[in-house]
Amino acid sequence: MFLNESYEHLETLNQLLLQLEQNPEEINVVHEMFRAAHTLKGMAATMGFERMAELTHQMENVMDLLRNRQLPVTTPILDTLFACATALENMVQSIEAGGSDDVDTTALVAQLQAAMSGQPTAGQAPQVPQETPAAPAEEMGPQPEEAAVSVMREALEQGLFAYQIRVELDIKAALKSVRAYMIFRNLEEMGTIVGSYPAADDIEQEKFDNWFVVWFVSRHSEEEIRDEIMDVLDVTNVSVQPYHPKQQAAPSVEQQVSATAEAPAAEPAASGTVKAETQPAMAAASQPAKASAPGGGAKGAKTAGKPSPRNQTLRVDISRIDRLMNMISEVVIDRSRLSLISSRINDPELTETVDHLHRLVGELQDIVLKLRMVPIENMFNRFPRMIRDLTKELNKQVELEMRGWETELDRTIMDEISDLMVHLIRNSLDHGLEPPEERRKLGKPETGKLVIAAYQRGNSVMIEVSDDGRGINREAVLKKAIEKGLTTPEEAQLLTDAQVYQFLFLAGFSTAKQVSDISGRGVGLDAVKTKIESLGGSVYVHSTPGKGTTFTIELPLTMSIIQALLVKVGGETYALPLTNVIEIAQVPAASVKQVHHVEMVPFRGDWIPLFRLHHFLELELTPQEDVVYIVIQRENKYLALQVDETLGEEEIVVKSLGNYLGSRFGLAGATIMGDGNVALILDGTQFVQV
Structure with a gap:
């Protein structure tokens, strides 16, 4: 409880500091900062973390002077408070790791005390004291x-x-x-x-x-x-x-709130x-x-009007929700099994009961899935402070825009991608955006723009990190790829931009002439791609030289239970996630054409490649008069997956393949069908890359 609440208050403190930096006259923000620091101090003192309590106490003293306008809001003071917040976070992380709050804060405390006494803090020029009349x-x-x-x-x-x-x-x-x-x-x-x-x-x-x-x-x-x-x-x-x-008279709280509601937030x-x-x-x-x-009587004052309902929150360990989710998954499997048995017996009363059970389990499943969903705002809140520190270190000016705060994502997935997002943001700031002098010469505003956006598309969540920087140098990427023997000069000329950018996701591939401590364009992107794909997602790159780069991450809403299309291939049943399925088509076998040694089938007035799953799965292909295929889309690319027949849609529980099979190409996991048999889940988007 102490750790969770400490992180929450530190996150709030960082957000408020950023807000105060943008609007130094907003003294109400200082009141909220004071409250967060005071709560932290009380919690630390209760737990016996004296150094943490002492630092927050000194921060309170400075904030008290700020909110009473006895001390101006200056950049050096804000920098000191930011540094204090970082020190507090380091203390909490040390405590979480089994250590203590034994972090040297002597210099920070000295800076805070200097600020309170009117002396210049680090980086602040001495000010000549002026006589000011005492205010009533x-x-x-x-x-x-x-x-x-x-x-x-x-x-x-x-x-x-x-x-x-x-x-x-x-x-x-x-x-x-x-x-x-x-x-x-x-x-x-x-x-x-x-x-x-x-x-x-x-x-x-x-x-x-x-x-x-x-x-x-x-x-x-x-x-x-x-x-x-x-x-x-x-x-x-x-x-x-x-x-x-x-x-x-001074405006009442009600008037202030009304004015705040009318003003832009x-x-x-x-x-x-x-x-x-x-x-x-x-x-x-x-x-x-x-x-x-x-x-x-203060409590009695509240009874004058009907009290407004409170949001009641109960903290539950994530492992309990995971266990509940696993149990629901087993119930979903049994539900499918019961439906199969009911269809065989053909008893009206049993069928009605199974249908009722189907609805109840569906509602229960929705509730549990929502328990795991959290607003992506929880992750986004980490970024402004990090971006502020990096831009200062890089001497760059950046305008940050974040959209889609309310978009929800599975808590487990969000925890997994948080560090990956940090890496992409660091890449954009370090190697994507140009320094102010270079932007000025190019006719761009000195302040670069970084956009982090999230939105839901179907059963997927899309997260984009975009900058208006220099973009990816296609020729530099191809030169490095040729040097590494990944392609030939002749083949390089035929590659599309999307294919060229895929080189960036190979281990150790980087076009950066000088690798910095912050990032290196391409360094670590292989880890980003591997992790995203292990979560059932995909990552894409779009770039325009001189205009900027966009990294797009596509993730499933949840990893546990998904809608899938069941298909038959070579007598075996397989499942295809519906997320990327566009349509099911059937054409005469004679309609299949050969174009540059690639089989093609018609699709909406165009031709797309045909991928025979039988060959990939090493199953016997039985000649048929018609070719049945599933059209899969990834970005703006389409692929037809040939199957023997489609069996319909079904809700399935995703199970890991374990260490034996590992992350096998083209496979996303396995599921247990209603008849008790195991079916492999195919990842159609990976075939699009072939």
Whole structure:
């Protein structure tokens, strides 16, 4: 639990830092950063990871100054916070590996402390301090709700005093929420609390660092209020300032949310977080006359309106879902077997029961499959921070565009391709996009463009990584291929671009003149292709010299249960995944033509190659009057696979071939049929390459 939540909060922190870097004036983002860092600190302290807790505490101190506008948002400060986030991630990874949080953070802590004291951090020029007049309380820090401002204005008209009170507790104090409760109780005996920051619910749940703000109406003086609060144990500082509401009150949370809804959203994650933060505040504002102490009437304030339903999430170990999926797979096999038995017996009552079971198992299967599906956003969120760091290292300017966040993919597949995506992105940044000077000479914008997109097409998920860089040099690829003896100069001239780009996926093939630490175009692409194909997917390349390159990954939605077309070849039953099946055709044997020693069959007014599965499977081909074939598509290429007959569609469970057969060309796995026999699953897309 600690590890999972730590990674989630670090991901949130990185996203918010990126958002703040784009919009330094968005102080609300700093509030969310503070909350993420505070949660991390609390979790680390609870688990006994003191170094991690200390680093997050120092980060909180800087964020506190940022959100109160006592410290400007500068690039050096952001770089330091990014470095801190990286250090925290290294700590969590070390803990996950069985180690500790023993990472040297001395330099980072020193930079954070230098930033707090106004000294220049690494890479920041010294600034001449300027005298700035102290801002009144109502112009600094958090602002009260409009309802609270109205109450304070009325109180002033009646001769009462309105105060903004900031209370600081000892950072090492235990049970801070209890101390806050005692302070609220003492204040309620002296007057009326009309609002607080954070909200009363957050203070009750100890969702604050070591300070909070209270807006208070009373007949008592500042000194009396300060003395009353200082009597509470662990209070280190109290600031009581008169609050003078302006004629135009600060916008309420509801108004801010409304304005946010009308404005274009910067990040999907940010809007959701703002909503979560403002709900307690709106509940507290429903009774502005008196904001009760934590643990008291604050909960009652929520009952004024009907509470909104909460999303209830239950964390389940992935191995349990895998086990459930395996059991469902066995049920699917038994369902097929029952259907076969039912058709033989021909009993109406049994047939009806089997049909009902078929529907129930189908619904159960859909539910379990959805349990394994996660938004691709979970993977995409890793990339902006990585791209930021790489562009700084490479001195390149990149505009990142990501589309299809909501596209869902099997969790296991996503985990497998995450590192592969990182490799493709590194390739694009390092060798795809040109440096700013080169782009300027070519008449391109100095800022390159990188697009990462995901979308669903049929039963497949497509992921694209595109750049508008220099593209792949066809001649350089062919030259390297000829040098390695992969082709001859004569054959090279006849190869299509798609065939030429396939050389990039061979082990050790690279056209890069100098291999960098970041990537090398072609280095490791063989591993990318091997892994993608082991997952039942494919990878393609499209490139235009001078305009850019696109890598496209095609993946199945899930690896467990698929729709397949059953066919007979040489008396044996085989399964073909329907993903790439275009149509089934039948022509007289005399219609088959020979073109350059390749058999061709008609297809939609054109001719496509015929691949006889009998030869590949080493089965006897029985001469027939008609040729039955299945048309397979991969990208813009088509191939006809000859079979003896088609048996229809069926849902099958994909089983691994094991270590004995391994990743055999043309085979995607095996399945158990309803009659108990085993059928091999053919990967038709691999034949298209032949």
